[in-house]
Amino acid sequence: MSKDTTNTTPTHHVYVVEGKGDTAFWTKIGAAWQHADGNGLNITLTLLPLDGRVVIRTAKAGETTRRRGRGQ
Template structure:
């Protein structure tokens, strides 16, 4: 990992199956933005066979405890 990856809060990577209120989200990894903002380094703990990958920003500290 680069130095900024250790200090920067990672985005969460999910595999999402289904649509709307019936969608099932499973967290499968993390993503760190490149310093130039033009890409990501992604680390996955598993590879999905179905669904779609979604990368979400880290939650604010107040939201993370909920």
């Protein structure tokens, strides 16, 4: 039996972004986990956006589910 090395903490957050620039509205819609070989992601979405663009960002401590302005 192989050892399970799955990381339970997401390595990335998934957002839908509506608008542009400093007035863009970011809403967190899911999470992603990087593959062990670094060549892909597994993505889980809690919502499916009908509009806007989907952005995947590296997870950082203290990020909120919604934010205004550019991704940081």
